[in-house]
Amino acid sequence: MIALDGPGSSGKSSVGAAVAAALGLRFFDSGLLYRALSWTAIARGVDPADGAALAALAPSVAVEAGVGGRLERVVVEGRDVSAAIRTPEVDRVVSAVARVPQVRAALLVRQRALVGRGGIVVAGRDIGTVVLPDADVKIWLDASTEVRAARRAEERGIDPGSVAGRTILADLLRRDGADGGRAIAPARPADDAVHVRTDGNTLEQTVAAVLAVVMPRLAAAPGGGAG
Ligand code: CDP
Ligand code: CDP
Numbered sequence: 001m002i003a004l005d006g007p008g009s010s011g012k013s014s015v016g017a018a019v020a021a022a023l024g025l026r027f028f029d030s031g032l033l034y035r036a037l038s039w040t041a042i043a044r045g046v047d048p049a050d051g052a053a054l055a056a057l058a059p060s061v062a063v064e065a066g067v068g069g070r071l072e073r074v075v076v077e078g079r080d081v082s083a084a085i086r087t088p089e090v091d092r093v094v095s096a097v098a099r100v101p102q103v104r105a106a107l108l109v110r111q112r113a114l115v116g117r118g119g120i121v122v123a124g125r126d127i128g129t130v131v132l133p134d135a136d137v138k139i140w141l142d143a144s145t146e147v148r149a150a151r152r153a154e155e156r157g158i159d160p161g162s163v164a165g166r167t168i169l170a171d172l173l174r175r176d177g178a179d180g181g182r183a184i185a186p187a188r189p190a191d192d193a194v195h196v197r198t199d200g201n202t203l204e205q206t207v208a209a210v211l212a213v214v215m216p217r218l219a220a221a222p223g224g225g226a227g
Contacts, residue, residue, distance in 0.1 A: 001118040001134070002214060003127035006141035007179070007187065008172050009148040009155075011198050011206055012123035015141060017070055018207045019214065020121040028063070028071040028114055030124035030131065031094075033107045035085035036061040036074045038094040043076075048093050051102035058106040063114065071114060091171050095178035104184050125179055128190030136221040137214050140189035141206075143198045145173055 002025070004016045013029045020027035037057055038048070046053045064073040074082045084090075097103055111131050115122060124131065128138035143151075149169035150160040158164045179187040189195060194213045198206045 001115065001132050001136050002121040002218075003132050003135040003138045003190070003193075004121055004123045004141060004210075005125055005127050005129075005139070005187070005189065005193070006123075007125075007148065007176050009152040010141040010143055011151075011203070012141055014203055015198075015206050015210055016121045016123040018203070019210050020070070022207070022211060023121075023214070023218070026065075026069040026071065026120040028111075028120055028122050030107075030111050030122060030127060032063050032072070032074050032085065033061060033110060034094050034098045034103075035090050036063070036076060036081060037103060037107070038090050038097045039081055039085045040076050041097060042089060042093060048096040049100070051100045054097060054100055055102035055106045058103070058110065088167070088171070091175070095175045095182075099178065099182040099184070101184055125187035126185035128193050129188060130185045133190070137217045138190045138193040139210060139213060140193040140195045141198060141210075142195065145169065145176070147199050148172055 002019070004012050004019075006012050016029065017027045037054065040057045040060055041048060041054055044057065046057065048054070060077050062075045063071050064075060066072045072082065073080060074085055108131060111122070115132065122132060128135055128140070146169065149165070149172050152172065153160040153165040153168050156168075158168065196206065196209050196213065201209070
């Protein structure tokens with residue numbers, strides 16, 4: 001089990017998927033569950049502060065495996081919402097939804113069920129601290145807010161210097177503060193996490209840096225390493 005945590009747009013999903021593919025492991029981005037629940041709450045007009053109503057939506061949300069075992073297809077009651085959950089509207093409410101205790105409890109169970117017996121890289125905010133505290137390897141991926149915002153803007157086809165680009169930066173800062181400051185499972189590195197900074201790296205350089213951390217630790221873990 002590999003826990004890959006870090007703030008928004010630090011590279012968790014792209015780096016995590018590449019690392020998982022290189023090691024023959026599955027990949028799961030836990031943020032998909034929080035985004036899917038937020039999307040469903042918006043669609044149904046549920047108040048992001050109503051914990052009981054939000055938790056009641058959790059069974060409607062499913063994450064399914066696509067090609068290569070990557071858990072990336074997000075389905076809400078039969079509808080594929082994989083693209084719809086990556087919008088500014090969801091960005092705006094997801095941290096409020098993710099701080100609700102009933103939401104975290106409901107999604108904790110779902111995450112552990114998806115992980116099962118392991119053989120997986122899991123990306124998130126609290127994987128090393130709460131979801132998988134016994135993970136074989138824990139990594140905290142990070143980069144400056146400016147670099148992360150520029151990457152997120154480019155990913156969405158937006159000029160980082162434009163008004164929309166500056167809105168992405170402001171939103172990332174706000175989410176970093178909300179996710180790191182919440183009472184339950186705040187986003188933070190586990191005490192035994194290895195920190196990897198990605199400023200100035202190409203994706204390939206970061207993947208290589210993470211593999212260099214992971215491979216010796218997996219070889220030393222009970223069971224002797226990846227598939
Ligand atoms: O893609 P990005 O890194 O910006 O966000 P994400 O990983 O999709 O996560 C979206 C939001 O879900 C975060 O801002 C957190 O509020 C929440 N989240 C969480 O609380 N715990 C996790 N393990 C993963 C995500
Ligand atoms: O999952 P998370 O929100 O942490 O980040 P991501 O969606 O994997 O990465 C955000 C963007 O940064 C993607 O377009 C990546 O290709 C890019 N990236 C990069 O350019 N260099 C890195 N070292 C890591 C990610």
